[in-house]
Amino acid sequence: MTMKLECDVIRDLLPLYAEKLASPASSALVEQHLSECPACRAELEQMEKPVPVQPEPQPDAPLLGIRKTLQKKSIRIAAAAVLAVLCAFGLVFWMGGAKTPVTAEQAKIWTYNKKENEANLCVLEVQGENVRLELEGSFNWGNPSVTVRAVRYTFPHIHAALEGLLGTSASDTSIAVSGTQVLTVQCADETRYYSDGQRVERFILKKEDGTQTYVYESEDVVTQEQGVFEKG
């Protein structure tokens, strides 16, 4: 055998030899050759080197990083969008609720009576620009008195839109009460009282037992009984 051919044969045997799987005859042949051939010795050495454990290739590792970055970014964008929407809602609600009390003169109050379903109703209306009557508490025909506040909404259109959206109407330009109910209208400068469609004054009636109650009468009626009543 030429050296080249021998090398080829030995190289074929080397893997088996390295794994100690070659027959004793083959092993002897390989060892014989190795003692004479540095190239094949080097080849065996190379074979016996421990194979470095390579980390699992991660072809989409950079992609994963980009995806994570994008996810973080889109979460931030979504959070910012949610915050912006909340801020916008908050602003709209604030604008819708922004109001200032108006004076009785600005409210332009007038009253009239009407009959509805056999009941005598007293209607109080405000005709001031963008003035609304805000009911205090909830309305009940059984309540002896009803209180409203005369206010002007800073952004009346937004307020109206919100009321439409929420299906509530806590404010109106008019309110109807029964003839027996006292209607109190709180304005910025004064508080007005209406009873049976007439503007009345509130008097304090001090009873002999020390208790006191409010009496709503027109002024000329009360002046006849001075001493008993006290305006307030």
Ligand SMILES: [Zn+2]
């Ligand atoms: Zn060789």
